[in-house]
Amino acid sequence: MSDVASGGADINRIILESSCDALGLALLVCGRDDTILFASPSILQFFPVPARLLTPGTRLRDFLGAVYDTGVRPGTLPENSRRRANREDWIAEHMALHWRERYESVERAGRTRWVSLRKRRLSSGIGILSVTDVSEQKKRDEQLQTDLERVELTEEILDAQPNPICVKDRNLNYIAVNKAFCTIHELSQEAILGRSAWDLVDAELAERFEQSDRSVLETGKPHSEAEHIVRADGSDLWVVTRKYRIGMPGRHFVVTCMNDVTDIAAWYHGTGDNTGSSGLQILDYSIFAPAQNFYDPFRALNVQQLVEAGSMIETLPARGLRVLLATGDRGAEERLVARLRGSGLDACAVRNSNELQAFALAAERSGVKLDILVLDGAFRDVERVLAGWHASPVLKISDGIDAGNLLAEIFRVCAERPQPRSSLSQADWGISFEGDVAPGTHAPEIEVLVAEDNQINQFVFAQILEGLGVSHRIAANGREAVELWHELQPALVLMDISMPVMNGFDAAVAIRDAEKGTGRRTPIIAVTAQALDIDLRQCEASGMDDHIMKPVSPDMIEAVLRKYMPAGNMRAAG
Template identity: 70%
Template sequence: MGDVASDGADISRNILEASGEALGAALLVFDRDDTIIFASAAIVQFFPVPAAMLLPGTQLRSFLGAVYDTGVRPGTLPESSRHRPNREEWIAEQMALHWRERYENVERAGRTRWLFLRQRRLSSGIGILAVSDVSEQKKRDEHFRADLERITLTQEILHAQPNPICVKDRSLNYIAVNRAFCAIHDLSPDAMLGRSAADLLGPEVAEHFDRSDRHVLETGTSHSEAEHIVRADGSDLWVVTRKYRVGLPGRHFLVTCMNDVTDIAVWYDGSEKGGDTGLQIRDYSIFTPAQNFYDPFRSPAVSQRVDPEPNDDVPPALGALRVLLATADVEMEERFVTRLRGSGLDACAVRNIEELDAFAVAAEGRGLELDLLLLDVALPGRHRVLTSWRACTWVEVSSDMDATVLLAEIFGVCANSTRSALPKSEWGMAFDSDPVPAAQVAMVDVLVAEDNQVNQFVFAQILEGLGISHRIAADGREAVDLWHELQPALVLMDVSMPVMNGFEAAVAIREAERPAGRRTTIVAVTAQALDIDLEHCRTSGMDDHIMKPISPDMIEMLLRKYLPAVDTYASGSVRSGSR
C-alpha cells in the first residue's frame, strides 16, 4: 500500500510540474492549514530560498519569511522609498492575500523584474499560487507608453507650429497633419488622415503635387517651390513649400512644410507704406498657383477667385476680371498691377486722364468690356472722371491702401455689380415681364459654360466629333446671356467661374424659365463630388453632374440621356446635317 501511495503522489507531482511548465509558471500548493504540499522546482527561479523551504510540510509563514530574507519581496515599495514594511508586517500582508478567494496582480520584485502573481483558494481550503515572469512584457508596455507620450508630444509640437505641416507615407496618404495645414482645407485632422491628395483636391492639382512627392521619396532629393494658395475661407496664403524624405530604407516618409511668407508678400514689417523698412514682392509670378480651397457658397462676395484647378500651361481665362488702374504714381502702379495679375486678374494701368479717355475709346472699338476702374484719389483731374465715367463701376484707391484689402474690395464690388440690371436692349436679358416663349425652338443643341481655355478646347473637339451644334461661354454671365439668345436644349455648366459662378447662373436661368413653364436640362461640371457640392448643384436647380476630366463617352452618355432626339451612334459617329 505504501508503494502504491508513493506512486500516486509521484504521479500527482509530475502532473503539477508539467502543468506549471505548460502555463509558463511556477506553482506553489498549500492546504487549509497553510502547509506546503507541493512546490515546483521553478519556484527558486523567482524566490531563491533554501531547498528545505520547498519541501512538503513546510509552513507557508516560514516560506514567506525566507522570501523576505532573500530581498525579493513582491508588492513592496522601491528601495528608495522612505516607507518599507518590516519582516512581520510583510509576512502578515502576504498571509492575508493568500486567504483571499482570488487574487491577481503584477508586482515588482527587484529593480528590473516584474512578477505576475495569480492565487486561488478553493472551497476545500486548498490554495494555489502561480508565479510567472512578465518583465519583458512590462518593458514593452513601458516602451509603448513612452512612445505614446512621444507621439502626443510630437503632435502638440506640430499643432503649435504656425506653418502648415503634413507627413505622408509611401502610398502618399496623410499620416500626420497639424492644425495650420487643416485650416487651409477647413477640415478636421480625422477627415484628412488616411486620405490622399486625390481625395481632397482636383485630379490635375493632385497629380502635380504627387509628381514632386514621388520624386522626393524615390531620390531623397529635397524639393522647394513658392506657391500661392487660396484658403477655404477665401483668404490668400503665400508660402515657400519644402518637401524632404525622412526614415529608414523601406520605411521612408515624406514631410512637407509650408513656410508662410504672406507678410513678406504684402509688407515685410506689416506697414502699409513700406518705405525704407518695407519689403514687397515685385514679381508674383514666382509663386506657382496651387490649390484653391475657396467655396463660393461660404462667401459669395469673393466668388471671382481664380479657378480651383489652375495650370501653369493654361493662359488666363477669357472671362477673368478686367481691371484698369488710373494713377500717376509709378510705384503704386507697379505694386497694385503686379499683385492683381498675381491673383489671376487681367490688370493694366493708365497714368493720366488723356490716356484713360484713349483707353476707353480703344476698348469700345474692340468690343472689350471693363469690369472695374481703380481711380487714384491723387490723380490730377479725377473729378472730371467722377462726373463723366460710365463705362463701368469705379472705386477710389490711395497709395497707402494694402493690396490684400484692395483685392477683397475688388471681389466684393464685382460680386455685387449692378450690371445685370442694365436695360434689356443692352444685355438681351429676359425679365418676368418678357417671358421666353415656351414653343421657341433651340438654336443650338448644347451650351457649354467653361472659363478654362484648355477645357473649352476639349469640349469643342468632343461635341464637334459627335456632330452636335454648340456654343461656349467663358463665364456665368455670358452663359445666361447666350441661354436667352440661343435657347439650348442642354447646358453643361462649370460650377467655378469668374463674374458669375455656375450655381448663380443656374439660378438665373431657372428664374427666367419660371413664367414660361419650360425647363432646360442643366448638368454641373465639377472638379470634385463632395456631398456639399452635390447639394449646391441640387438647390441651384441643376439636374445632374459630371466630373472633370471629361471624355467623349461621358458626353455621349449625357446626350443619350437628355437629348434622345439627337441621332448619335454607340460608336460615336457624327450625325448628318449638323449645324
C-alpha cells in the same frame, strides 16, 4: 496500498512539474493547516530560498519568512528607500492574502523584475499560488505609454506651428496634418487623414504634387518650390513649400512644410530697382507656381453680385466693422452671425434686453465702439430699444432677411452715418459680462453649455440637444466657455478637453475657482477622444465630475442629463 498511493502521488507531482515548465509559471499548493503540499522547482527562479523549504509539510510561515530574508519579494522597495517593511507585518499580511478566496496582483520583485501573483483558496481549504514573470510585458506596456505620450506631444508641437505641415506615407496618403494645414483647406483632420492629394485638389495639381513627392521618396533629395495658394476663405497665401524624406529604409515618409512668406518675401532678381515704397514687397509674382484654390465662390455669391452691381462694398472698409445682432431667434442668430463673420465683419449677438443692456455697459466701460446695432423686428421691447439706443446706428430687419441683403443694408447705413472707429483690436471683443449686469437683472439661464471647437462636433451636439428638447449654448474655446458660464449660469457643462485659447482642464479650474464661496457647483463633464489614464486623472484634478467619449450619441447625452440634471430641475427648451 501504500506503494500504489506513492506511485500515484509521484505521477501527479511529475504532471504538475511538467505543466509548470510548459506554461512558464511556478506553483505552490498549501493545505488547510497552512503547510506546503506541493511546490514546483521553478519557485526557486523567483524566490531563492533553500530548497528544503519547498518539501511537503513545510510551514507556509517559514517559507514566507525565508522569502522576506532573501530581499527578493513582491512589493520590495528600492534599497535607497528610507521605508522598510517590518518582517512580522509582512509575513502576517501575506498569510492573510493566502486565505482570500481570490487575489491577483502585479508586483515588483527586485529592481527590474515584475511578477504576476494569482492566489485561489478552494472550498476544500486548499490554497493555490501561481507566479509568472511579466517583466517583459511590463516593459512593453511602459514603452507603449511612453510612445503614446510622445505621439501626443508631437501632435501638440505640430499644431502649435504657424506654418502648414503634413506627412505622407509611401502610398502618399496623409498620416499627419497640423491645424494650419487644415485651415487652408477648411477641413477637419479626420476628413484629411488617410486620403491623398487626389481627394483634396484638382487632378492636374495632384499629379504635380505626386511627382515631387515620389522624387523625394526615391532620391532623398529635398524639394523646394514657391507657391501661391488661395485659402478656403478667399485670402491669398504665398508660401515656399519644402519637402523632405524621413524614416528608415523601407519605411520612408515625406514631410511637407509650407513657409508663409506673404508679408516678408522680396524678389528683386538682381535688378537693384528701388521703388521708394516703404517695407518689403514682392516684385515678381510669376515665380510662384499656382497651387490649389480652396475659395468657394458660391459661399460668397451674394457679396460678389453686390460688388459687380457697383454697390458701396467696393469703397467701404467691410473688414473690421463691429456689428451687434439683437434677436431672440436662435436659428437666425446662427445663420446671420456666421455669415457676417465669414464676410470679414466682427459680429456677435444678444438674445434679450438684459443681455443688450449688459453688453452696452460692458462695451462702454471697455471703450469698444459699435458700428451698428442690427435689431430683429420680432425682438421683445423693440420700440423701447429703438427709442433709447444711442450708442450706434440701428438697423431694423424683418424676419427671414437674406444675409446678402443684410450686408448691403449694413454697408449703406454705415456709409450714410460713419462712426469714429476705436483704436482697439478685434481681440477686444472678448468682453466679459461678469459683474456688468445691473443689480436685479440676470441673463436667462440655459440648461447645457457645450465647449467644443470642432464645427462638426458642434453641429452634432446642437442636433442631439435640440432633439432632446434641451436649451443650450456652444462655446468655441475654453475662455469663451468660462465667460458664458459667468453670464448664463448653466445647469451642466459639456467640456471638450482639447481646445484653442484655453483648454478644457484650465477652463474647469477657472469655473471651480469662481464657484468658491458661492455655495453652488455646476456639473462639468469632460468630452475626450481618448480615455488614457493620465487624461482621466487630470479631469479629476481639474474639478470635472465625469467624462464621456467621442463620438457622442443621443443615448450617451441623455444618460448624462438623467444623472446630473434630475427631471424636477430641467426646464422646457426654447
